Amino acid sequence: MLTYRRSLNCARSFGKFVVCSWKELVSVVFQVTANGVGLLDPGSETNSVEQGAKIDVTFWLAQELYLREAASINLPMHFNQKTRKEVQADPECVDLRSRCPYFYELGYKIAPMVADKELGTFISLTFNGRYKEILSKSHGAAFAAVPKFLPRLTKEETNLYEAARNSMIAFKEWRLGVSRLEGASVLGRKRKPIIEREEEGPMLKKLYNGENVPISIFTGELLQDPYAIS
Amino acid sequence: MQIRNHFPPLHQNIRAPHLQFLNPRFCSMAGQSDPHVSLFSPAEIEFFAEDEMVDIVPNLRVEALNMICGDYGPFTPQIPAKVPLWLAVALKKRGKCAIRPPEWMSVERLTQVLEAERDSSREFQPLPFHYVEITKLLFHFAQDDIPDMYLVKSMVEDIRDVRFHKVELGLETFTNRTQAVKLKNLSAMEANIIRPFSVRALQAFYKHDIPDVASQTAATVNRPSMADRGPRRTLRPR
Numbered sequence: 001m002l003t004y005r006r007s008l009n010c011a012r013s014f015g016k017f018v019v020c021s022w023k024e025l026v027s028v029v030f031q032v033t034a035n036g037v038g039l040l041d042p043g044s045e046t047n048s049v050e051q052g053a054k055i056d057v058t059f060w061l062a063q064e065l066y067l068r069e070a071a072s073i074n075l076p077m078h079f080n081q082k083t084r085k086e087v088q089a090d091p092e093c094v095d096l097r098s099r100c101p102y103f104y105e106l107g108y109k110i111a112p113m114v115a116d117k118e119l120g121t122f123i124s125l126t127f128n129g130r131y132k133e134i135l136s137k138s139h140g141a142a143f144a145a146v147p148k149f150l151p152r153l154t155k156e157e158t159n160l161y162e163a164a165r166n167s168m169i170a171f172k173e174w175r176l177g178v179s180r181l182e183g184a185s186v187l188g189r190k191r192k193p194i195i196e197r198e199e200e201g202p203m204l205k206k207l208y209n210g211e212n213v214p215i216s217i218f219t220g221e222l223l224q225d226p227y228a229i230s
Numbered sequence: 231m232q233i234r235n236h237f238p239p240l241h242q243n244i245r246a247p248h249l250q251f252l253n254p255r256f257c258s259m260a261g262q263s264d265p266h267v268s269l270f271s272p273a274e275i276e277f278f279a280e281d282e283m284v285d286i287v288p289n290l291r292v293e294a295l296n297m298i299c300g301d302y303g304p305f306t307p308q309i310p311a312k313v314p315l316w317l318a319v320a321l322k323k324r325g326k327c328a329i330r331p332p333e334w335m336s337v338e339r340l341t342q343v344l345e346a347e348r349d350s351s352r353e354f355q356p357l358p359f360h361y362v363e364i365t366k367l368l369f370h371f372a373q374d375d376i377p378d379m380y381l382v383k384s385m386v387e388d389i390r391d392v393r394f395h396k397v398e399l400g401l402e403t404f405t406n407r408t409q410a411v412k413l414k415n416l417s418a419m420e421a422n423i424i425r426p427f428s429v430r431a432l433q434a435f436y437k438h439d440i441p442d443v444a445s446q447t448a449a450t451v452n453r454p455s456m457a458d459r460g461p462r463r464t465l466r467p468r
Contacts, residue, residue: 139401139424156434160427163427164424164427
């Protein structure tokens with residue numbers, strides 16, 4: 001009976017890409033016969049998986065099977081020679097997201113488990129090439145138009161791109177804006193009769209440095225000058 | 231037993247949740263998983279910048295201000311005084327003083343800086359650390375105190391563009407051999423803009439640099455030491 005127990009090593013690495021990349025499908029070849037897990041193999045008649053059967057399983061299961069030497073992992077098709085040639089030709093035009101959204105994460109994990117010695121270099125070269133051409137320009141990219149390479153990026157690359165873009169947008173907003181005073185959350189609620197509102201206490205406006213300053217409930221202006229030096 | 235070894239004690243997180251970013255286990259993944267790696271917003275950087283000292287010329291008598299951070303002496307009319315920028319802006323808003331722009335904000339100095347920035351392709355000229363924020367605050371609150379304000383404003387914008395272009399050129403030089411990045415004379419706001427991106431990029435490079443099994447076994451004889459694993463990538467030549 002094949003029992004599955006999640007290794008605590010998985011729990012340590014808790015980036016969101018790491019967690020999501022565990023769900024990717026990889027094909028494995030079972031080295032032993034496994035009973036009771038027949039539903040992994042859609043073509044099996046009995047409730048078991050035969051030795052030598054080639055099945056697609058999720059990556060977390062594949063890793064566990066590999067660690068127990070119950071199955072060997074085949075290289076996923078995203079990393080085959082065709083992709084390598086395309087990447088060598090022109091790294092920035094290869095659409096990695098349609099092949100595998102967690103390309104780098106999966107490759108990085110599979111590299112020690114698969115009988116392919118050059119996978120690590122391939123991953124590094126792909127990332128280097130794409131970084132140089134695409135990501136280093138993501139800061140100053142045109143903001144209105146979504147760049148045409150965006151659908152081709154994997155999730156990790158999109159993460160980098162979004163980080164640069166968000167910080168640039170925040171800077172531009174800050175440059176154009178002036179006031180750091182934020183509207184208090186009490187403003188904008190439904191207006192209540194004054195007597196009820198007075199019972200709530202003075203209406204407060206929150207300043208940027210976190211302190212609350214009372215405001216008039218009639219006009220909304222500050223009753224106490226925040227910059228007052230008395 | 232195993233769980234205790236892998237996770238930090240729970241009470242540590244509850245007491246100081248923001249300190250978890252200092253925990254080395256969290257640090258390795260902080261950039262990748264945390265959506266808010268930019269720990270400072272531009273408004274917060276501006277807040278830090280307001281501690282810089284500027285000269286003011288009061289036009290009314292203001293008595294001494296005793297504050298937690300220090301005492302700012304009585305201000306007599308037409309006698310210049312040095313105060314922090316936040317206080318200068320506050321007094322200016324109440325019409326009690328005129329702010330004297332710092333000497334680096336004159337047209338001549340900025341022209342020199344702009345020429346030097348354009349001439350050197352990899353170096354940054356020394357400028358005050360918070361020059362972006364100080365200029366923005368002064369342009370907004372003290373327009374009448376700055377001579378040739380529009381000219382100064384356009385020059386500061388040009389300087390900012392040239393410097394950021396250099397920063398972007400430097401970002402292109404990251405490879406998987408980059409171990410450290412040095413940017414001399416970078417200002418606070420520029421560093422804040424590229425902080426999340428460069429941190430995540432370097433982490434990604436580090437993570438995806440998987441040594442090959444074949445090349446490792448072949449190079450065991452003449453294995454390069456860590457010191458000369460790759461050139462230290464500086465964005466500015468020394």
